Amino acid sequence: MFFLIVGIVSYNILMKWIEQWLKNHVQLVLHRLYWFFSIYFMCYFLLKNDWIFELVLISINFVYLIYFLGKKRNLNWQWLIDEEESALLRHFKFINIFMDVPNLKRSFRKRRLLTMILKICIPYSQRSTFVYLYSHLFIRYNDYFYLYFRLTLIGIFVNYSLPASGWIFNLLIVFMTGFQVIPLQHEIKQSVFLYP
Incomplete structure (x- = not known):
């Protein structure tokens, strides 16, 4: 056996x-x-x-x-290098669940439906420039969006499982979500802050 x-x-x-x-x-x-x-x-x-x-x-x-x-x-060296890079990326993504990994390449998705809803809710104007910019960045970055989605699902599950003391865990989930989204403010290059 x-x-x-x-x-x-x-x-x-x-x-x-x-x-x-x-x-x-x-x-x-x-x-x-x-x-x-x-x-x-x-x-x-x-x-x-x-x-x-x-x-x-x-x-x-x-x-x-x-x-x-x-x-x-012959060995297909390009395939071997691509496989090594994808294995390293999977390793970094697993570590990124628990902590911020600075060497991780960010991945984007367009998410047209959410972007369309966001454009309706937040107008494109000078008054709401940074709200517009950060909200689009949050929706399009896979790391932050999926992290927020996972923590929200965990919060819903905990709230459903423990209705009596669920509010303590909800506060913990809100804190964890906010703490994980803090690095989002450093993702935008400083050239955005220049006065036109």
């Missing part, structure tokens, strides 16, 4: 490694579908103790791996 689990983990690593040699998006999608269903059925037959189907599936996957790994190919 232990060796089969180690084999499944090794198979996962090799299947990820094979992705660097796939030529187009269709091959990548088919490869990932094959990968998903083969892992699913291997785990299913392993837990069901159906060893005949398990061995047949392992032999089919072994032939598939030999087909890809048996050919002599």
